[in-house]
Amino acid sequence: MPAVTPPxxxxxxxISHSFAQGAGALAALTDVSISxxxxxxxxxxxxxxxxxxxxxxxxxxxLPAQSGTVTLEGQPLRGIMPNKISFVFQEHALFPWNTVLExxxxxxxxxxxxxxxxxxxxxxxLAAVRMSDFAGFYPSQLSGGMKQRxxxxxxxxxxxxxxxxxxxxxxxxxxxxxxxxEDLSVLLAETGKTIVLVTHSLSEAVFLSDRIFVMTARPGRxxxxxxxxxxxxxxxxxxxxxxxxxxxxxxxxxLHDEIRRSVESAQRLPGGAGE
Amino acid sequence: xxxxxxxxxxxxxxxxxxxxxxxxxIIVPHLQDVLTAFAGVVTxxxxxxxxxxxxxxxxxxxxxxxxxxxxxxxxxxxxxxxxKTYEPVLAAIYTxxxxxxxxxxxxxxxxxxxxxxxxxxxxxxxxxxLNTIAGFTGVDDRLRIAALTFGATRVQxxxxxxxxxxxGIILTGLRIAFIPCFASVLAGEIIASTSGLGHExxxxxxxxxxxxxxxxxxxxxxxxxxxxxxxxxWEARRxxxxx
Numbered sequence: 001m002p003a004v005t006p007p008x009x010x011x012x013x014x015i016s017h018s019f020a021q022g023a024g025a026l027a028a029l030t031d032v033s034i035s036x037x038x039x040x041x042x043x044x045x046x047x048x049x050x051x052x053x054x055x056x057x058x059x060x061x062x063l064p065a066q067s068g069t070v071t072l073e074g075q076p077l078r079g080i081m082p083n084k085i086s087f088v089f090q091e092h093a094l095f096p097w098n099t100v101l102e103x104x105x106x107x108x109x110x111x112x113x114x115x116x117x118x119x120x121x122x123x124x125x126l127a128a129v130r131m132s133d134f135a136g137f138y139p140s141q142l143s144g145g146m147k148q149r150x151x152x153x154x155x156x157x158x159x160x161x162x163x164x165x166x167x168x169x170x171x172x173x174x175x176x177x178x179x180x181x182e183d184l185s186v187l188l189a190e191t192g193k194t195i196v197l198v199t200h201s202l203s204e205a206v207f208l209s210d211r212i213f214v215m216t217a218r219p220g221r222x223x224x225x226x227x228x229x230x231x232x233x234x235x236x237x238x239x240x241x242x243x244x245x246x247x248x249x250x251x252x253x254x255l256h257d258e259i260r261r262s263v264e265s266a267q268r269l270p271g272g273a274g275e
Numbered sequence: 276x277x278x279x280x281x282x283x284x285x286x287x288x289x290x291x292x293x294x295x296x297x298x299x300x301i302i303v304p305h306l307q308d309v310l311t312a313f314a315g316v317v318t319x320x321x322x323x324x325x326x327x328x329x330x331x332x333x334x335x336x337x338x339x340x341x342x343x344x345x346x347x348x349x350x351x352x353x354x355x356x357x358x359k360t361y362e363p364v365l366a367a368i369y370t371x372x373x374x375x376x377x378x379x380x381x382x383x384x385x386x387x388x389x390x391x392x393x394x395x396x397x398x399x400x401x402x403x404x405l406n407t408i409a410g411f412t413g414v415d416d417r418l419r420i421a422a423l424t425f426g427a428t429r430v431q432x433x434x435x436x437x438x439x440x441x442x443g444i445i446l447t448g449l450r451i452a453f454i455p456c457f458a459s460v461l462a463g464e465i466i467a468s469t470s471g472l473g474h475e476x477x478x479x480x481x482x483x484x485x486x487x488x489x490x491x492x493x494x495x496x497x498x499x500x501x502x503x504x505x506x507x508x509w510e511a512r513r514x515x516x517x518x
Contacts, residue, residue: 062424082426093421097439097516106435110425140517158425 006038009162009194012059015068017051018219027219028054032068034213034222038161041188041195041232043205046215047255047262052198053166055220059196060085060164072162082111086158088165092151094139100126100150101135104157111158125157126150128187145176152184156191165197169204181207182236189232202255206247207234214254217262224254304486313490321475322494328471330498332388333460336395340452344400345445348407362408369401373455374462381467391463391471399456406448410441443513450506457499 015032018025028051036042044052057063059070061080070077072084094103104122113121126132129149139147148168155163169177185208188195199205205212212226228247230238238244286306292298293305300308316322351361377394384390414437422436464473472495479488 060424062420080424080426082424085424087421087424089417089421091417093415093417095418095436095439097442107425109435110422110427110431112426138515138517140515 006040008035009038009073010034010036010059010196011071012055012065013069013071015055015058015065015070016219017054017058017063017066029058029065030219030221032215032220032222036194036196038194039192040210041197041208043209043212044196044198044215045202045205045212045251045255046200046220047217047259048200049218049262049266050215050258051218051220052200052215055215056164056166056196056198060087062087082158082160084160085162085164086155086160088148088151088155088163088168090167090170092139092147092171094147094150094154096139099136099138100131100142103139103150104154107154108157121157121159122153125153128156129153129183143176144171144173145180148172148180152187156187160193162194162196165195167198167200169199169201177201177204178236182234184208186233202248202251203239205251206244207239212251214251215258217258217265223258226250226254301483301485304489308486309489309493312484312486313493316487316490316494322491325470325472325475325491326494328388329460329464329473329495332391332464332471333395333457336392336460337399337453337456339392339396340399340403340456341449344403344448344452345407347400348404348445349411351404352408352411358408358412362405365401365405365408369405373397373459377463377466380463386467386469388468388471391460391468394463395456395460398459399452402452402455403445403448406451407441407445410444410448411437413444414440443510443516446506446510446513450503450510453502453506454499457502461495 012035013033015029016027017029018027020026032051032055034042044055046052054063058065059077061070061072061077064079072081094100095106098106101119101122104125105118108118108121109115123132123135126135129152131146131149131153134142134146134150139150142150148171152168155165169180172180181204188208197204197208206228209228210232212228213222214224214226215221216223226247230243289303289306292303293307304312351357351365373394376397377390380390380393384393418436418440419432422432427436460471461473461476464471465477466473468474468477472491476488476491476495479485479491
């Protein structure tokens with residue numbers, strides 16, 4: 001069956017960005033260009049401090065790039081687009097004074113969804129991540145993994161075409177990460193969203209992505225693009241397959257020097273490196 | 276439970292002293308006399324009037340301080356420059372013992388309730404404003420950014436993110452402000468007034484009726500304890516928010 005190439009939905013060209021000015025300026029990104037197609041699950045993978053979160057914030061419209069352009073569905077991206085792009089953050093960023101359900105409802109309120117629809121959409125999203133039973137709980141009463149599920153539900157209930165996830169598994173333990181990753185793969189296959197995921201985990205990148213943008217140490221450039229052609233949803237046995245092992249090894253080879261470089265430069269900086 | 280035990284011990288010791296007669300009863304009246312006076316005081320119409328004066332004075336001072344304190348606190352917290360400039364100013368004025376302004380207020384407002392409202396207002400304003408600034412500036416920036424990505428307007432941000440995020444600390448400010456406000460009102464009434472609980476306390480002392488004076492003191496303590504209990508309970512109920 002001939003495959004129809006999906007249209008490019010996000011295009012970033014020549015993105016460069018620095019933090020602070022003058023002598024203390026920290027170049028985060030140098031001349032980064034990527035294009036992402038509709039329905040793709042794409043990973044930004046790189047060592048700590050390589051600028052991957054910065055890049056995510058730029059293509060999400062949260063941070064204006066100092067140079068370069070970003071286009072969204074052919075139009076120049078000028079700022080936050082709550083109807084087209086939603087975020088899932090590293091530290092869930094749930095409102096502690098609201099219950100799980102209220103957190104989703106308030107996000108829908110911000111997006112401008114009519115009152116009558118909010119509760120239903122929130123409930124549906126919670127069901128999709130299997131957190132329906134916890135609708136009345138407060139974030140402080142949930143485990144890390146549960147909070148991230150709620151954060152994912154919040155991103156999903158907004159029904160944006162694009163979902164940007166900044167290291168969503170970073171705060172989770174290995175086992176929760178495994179389960180979450182499998183669930184995410186299933187969910188993505190069902191919804192057909194375009195997803196950009198920032199991670200520093202090689203296994204995560206191979207398991208979840210269709211394409212992986214491998215970045216260098218700071219200042220970040222795109223070093224290579226690795227394809228993972230396996231269809232979604234991906235089952236747990238994919239992890240033990242030869243193909244998985246090969247891709248992971250390929251990533252390791254690309255990243256090993258970059259990781260070393262980033263750790264060494266962090267040790268040299270007085271305050272240590274950050275994203 | 277420890278608090279209750281403390282009170283029981285205190286009254287037990289007082290009763291013991293009353294029976295043994297260690298202290299001059301003009302200075303510390305016997306517990307039985309105080310209890311008799313207390314019974315008389317809480318049932319008299321005079322007390323109701325005094326209570327009404329003190330409580331309405333307090334309500335105006337405290338309420339006014341809440342409204343202006345939160346408004347000023349929010350305004351100062353809205354920019355880093357404003358916060359950096361004015362927070363230290365407010366903090367510095369907070370250290371001044373405000374009772375020194377009372378004679379000025381007496382000159383401006385006379386011996387009536389206005390001078391007490393002014394003093395109480397000043398006493399409550401600073402902790403409320405300072406805590407409001409701390410509350411708003413302390414709201415986790417990641418929550419604010421998350422709200423922005425969902426499309427929150429300025430009003431929605433204030434109503435759904437900033438104010439709920441700041442409220443815990445603001446509530447603490449309200450609790451901290453209560454005692455200085457209430458005490459200032461009472462002190463003002465004791466020093467110079469025509470009515471109110473403080474006035475009754477001062478008058479009883481002048482009339483050499485220490486038992487009656489202590490009865491009124493107990494009424495004041497009871498009110499303070501009630502308010503404090505209410506505010507503390509409210510803070511405790513919010514524990515699930517964990518910030």
